[in-house]
Amino acid sequence: MLCFAVIACKKVEVQFTYSPEKPKAGETVTFSNLSSSGEEWAWSFGDGATSTLKYPSHVYKKPGTYVVTLKVDNKSSRTATKEITVYDTIPTFVCEDTVFYIYKDYTFNANVYNPYNYPLEYSWFITDSVVSDKGSSFTCYFVKPDAEAEVRLDLTMNNEALTIRKSFFIHDLATNSVLFRTAEGDYRQRIFGAQAEQAQIDGTAAALLNTETDTVQVYNGYEFRLSELQTVFPDLQGFHIANRKIYYRQNGLWVANIDGTNAVQIDASPCAAMTLDTHDNRIYWANAQGVWYMPFVGSDNNKFVTVPTQLNTLTNVTKIAADGEHQ
Numbered sequence: 062m063l064c065f066a067v068i069a070c071k072k073v074e075v076q077f078t079y080s081p082e083k084p085k086a087g088e089t090v091t092f093s094n095l096s097s098s099g100e101e102w103a104w105s106f107g108d109g110a111t112s113t114l115k116y117p118s119h120v121y122k123k124p125g126t127y128v129v130t131l132k133v134d135n136k137s138s139r140t141a142t143k144e145i146t147v148y149d150t151i152p153t154f155v156c157e158d159t160v161f162y163i164y165k166d167y168t169f170n171a172n173v174y175n176p177y178n179y180p181l182e183y184s185w186f187i188t189d190s191v192v193s194d195k196g197s198s199f200t201c202y203f204v205k206p207d208a209e210a211e212v213r214l215d216l217t218m219n220n221e222a223l224t225i226r227k228s229f230f231i232h233d234l235a236t237n238s239v240l241f242r243t244a245e246g247d248y249r250q251r252i253f254g255a256q257a258e259q260a261q262i263d264g265t266a267a268a269l270l271n272t273e274t275d276t277v278q279v280y281n282g283y284e285f286r287l288s289e290l291q292t293v294f295p296d297l298q299g300f301h302i303a304n305r306k307i308y309y310r311q312n313g314l315w316v317a318n319i320d321g322t323n324a325v326q327i328d329a330s331p332c333a334a335m336t337l338d339t340h341d342n343r344i345y346w347a348n349a350q351g352v353w354y355m356p357f358v359g360s361d362n363n364k365f366v367t368v369p370t371q372l373n374t375l376t377n378v379t380k381i382a383a384d385g386e387h388q
Contacts, residue, residue, distance in 0.1 A: 073096065073097055073098050073099060073133060073134075073139050074096065074097040075096045075097075075099075075131060075132075075133050075139050075140060075141040076095040076096060076141055077092055077093060077094050077095055077096070077129075077131050077141060077143070078092070078093045078095065079091065079092045079093070079129070079143075079145060080093070083146070083148055084121065084145070084147050084148070085124075085147065085148045085149070085150045085151075085174075086121055086122060086123055086124045086147055086148070086149060086150045086174060086176075087120060087121075087122070087150050087174035087176065088120065088121075088150070089118050089119075089120055090118060090119050090120070090121065090145070090147075091116070091118045092104065092116065092117050092118065092119070092129070092131075093116060094115050094116055094131065096131070096133050096139075096141075098133075099133035099134050099139065100134060101113070101133065101134050101135055102114065102115050102131065102132075102133065103131070103132040103133075103135065104117050104129070104130070104131055105129065105130040105132075106119045106121075106127060106129055107127030107128045107129055107130075107145070108121060108122075108123075108127055121147040122176045122177075123147070123176075124147050124148055124149040124150070125146075125147055126144055126145070126146045126147075127144070127145050127147065128142055128143075128144055128145075129142065129143050129144075129145050130142045150174040152171065152172065152173040152174070152214075152216055152218070152223060152225060153171075153172050153225055154169045154170060154171045154172060154199075154212070154214050154225060154227070155169070155170055155172055156168065156169045156170070160232065161203060161210075161229045161230065161231050161232065162203075162206075162231065162232045162233070162234040163202070163203055163204060163205070163206045163231055163232070163233060163234055163253065163258070164202050164203070164204065164234070164236075164253030164254070164256040164257070164258065165202055165234070165253065165254075166200055166201070166202050167200065167201060167202065167203075168198055168199070168200045169185070169198065169199045169200075169201075169212055169214075170197065170198045170199075171183060171197045171198065171214060171216065173197075173216065173218065175218065179218050179219035180217075180218070180219060180220075181197070181216070181217070181218050182195070182216070182217040182218075183195055183196060183197055183199075183214065183215075183216060184214070184215040184216075185199035185201075185212070185213070185214055185215075186212075186213045186215070187201050187203070187210060187211065187212050187213070188203075188205075188209075188210045188211045188212075199212075199214075202253075202256060203229075203231045204258065205231060206231055206232065206233035206234070207231070207232070207233055208230075208231055209228045209229070209230055209231070210228065210229055210230075210231050211226055211227070211228050211229075212226070212227050212228075212229065213225070213226050214226075234253070235386040236251050236252060236253055236386060237251070237252050237338065237340055237341060237383070237384065237385060237386060238250060238251040238252060238383075238384045238385075239252060239336070239338065239345055239352075239372070239381060239382070239383055239384070240263075240266040240269055240270050240273075240380075240381065240382040240383075240384055241260065241266075241270075241334075241347070241352065241375055241378050241380070241381055242266075242270045242334075242378065242379050242380040242381075243375055243376070243377045243378050243379065244377045244379075245377070246262050247262065247263065247264070247266040247267050247270055248260040248261065248262055248263065248266065248375060249261055249262075249263035249265070249266045249384070250372065250373060252341065257372055257373070259373070260373050260375055266382075266384075269382045269384055270380050270382050273336065273380050273381070273382040275299030275300055275301055275310070275334075275335060275336070276299060276300075278300065278301060278302050280302040280303075280319075285300070285302060287299070287300070290307075290309075293321040294309060294311055294321065296311045296312060297309055297310070297311050298310040298311060298332075299334075299335060301335060301336060301337040301344075302319065303337050303339055303357060304357060304359075305318065305319045306318065306319065306357065306358060306363070307319050307321075308327075308335065308337060308344050310332040310333075310334075310335055310346075312329075312331070313326055313327070313328050313329045313330060313331065313332055314326070314327040314328040314330075314332040314335065314344075314346050315327060316358045316363050316365075317363060318361070318363065323361070323362050323363045324363070325358075325362075325363040325364060325365070327344075327346075327355070327365070327369065328346065328348060328353065328369060330348035330349060330350070331348060331349070332346050332347065332348055333347045333348065333349075333377075333378055333379060334346065334347045334378050334379055334380050334381045335347070335381060336381040336382050336383050337357075337383065338383035339383075340383070340385070342356055342357045343355065343356055343357065344356075344357065345372065345381050345383070346381070347375070347378035347381060349376065350371070350374070350376075351371055351372070351373050351374040351375055351376065352371070352372045352373050352375055352378060352381065353369045353370065353371050353372060354369070354370055354372050355367050355368070355369045355370065
C-alpha cells in the first residue's frame with residue numbers, strides 16, 4: 062500500500078489595524094500588524110512615507126483620506142490595504158489647572174498645530190476685563206467669584222481668523238483682609254497675594270476697628286504706651302511693634318529699631334492711620350492718596366528696597382486693622 066503525504070501550503074493572512082480610530086493631523090498613529098506570519102514588512106502610508114518595521118507609527122501632517130498598504134515578504138499576493146481618514150487639527154488652548162479661584166494667576170497655552178510655520182497672531186481676552194495679551198501663552202486672574210468667566214483667544218494663521226472660547230466657573234476663596242474706617246463708613250478688602258479685590262463696605266469690620274489702636278501695644282509681655290515713647294519720639298502720633306522694629310506715624314511714616322536707633326522714613330506724606338499684619342508680614346498705612354502697603358523691613362539699618370504699593374484710593378481713613386481669613 063502506498064501512502065501519500067499531502068502537504069498543503071497555509072495561506073498567509075495579512076491584516077492590520079491602527080489607533081486612534083479618528084486621528085488628527087499632527088497626532089501619532091500606531092499601526093498593529095496582525096499578519097499570521099512573515100519576515101519582511103513594507104508599509105506605505107499614502108502620503109509618500111514608508112516603513113519596514115513590523116509595528117510602525119506615523120504622523121500625518123495634513124488632514125485627508127489616505128490609502129495605507131502593507132506588503133508581507135515582498136509578495137503582491139500578501140498585501141492588505143485600508144483607508145484612513147485624518148481629521149483637521151482644531152487649534153485650542155489649555156490650562157494645567159482644573160479648578161479656578163479668584164485673584165490667583167492662571168496660565169493658558171495655545172495648542173496650534175503649524176507644521177508649515179505659517180504666520181501666527183494671538184489675541185487673548187477675559188470676561189469683564191481689559192486685560193489682553195499677544196503671545197502664545199496668557200496669564201491672568203479672575204475677579205468675580207461664584208460666576209462663569211470666559212477666556213477668549215482670537216487666532217490668525219496664514220491670514221485665516223479663528224476664535225476659541227472656553228468658560229470656567231470661578232470659586233470664591235477665604236483669605237486675609239484689611240479693614241478701614243472712613244467718614245463714609247467701614248470697609249473690608251481681602252488680600253490675595255500680590256492682588257486685592259476692590260474694597261467693599263462690610264458691617265463685620267466695625268467690632269475690630271472699634272478696638273484697633275496704635276497708641277498702646279503689648280510686645281514681649283511689656284505694654285508700650287504713646288506717652289512713654291514720646292520721650293524718644295517727641296512728635297509720635299501712633300505706632301506698632303513687630304520683630305524688634307517700631308513703625309510709627311510722625312510727620313510721615315517711619316521705621317526704627319525698637320530702641321529708637323536707625324530711624325528711616327518710609328513715606329514723607331502725612332500718615333493718618335496704620336497697622337501691621339503679622340500673618341503676611343506687611344505694614345499698611347493711609348495718606349491723602351489712599352492706602353499703601355509694603356513688607357516688613359528686615360535689615361538692621363532699616364534700609365528697604367521694596368517700593369510701597371498702593372492698595373486702594375480710599376481717602377479720609379482714620380483707622381486700619383488686619384483681620385484673619387474671611388470669605
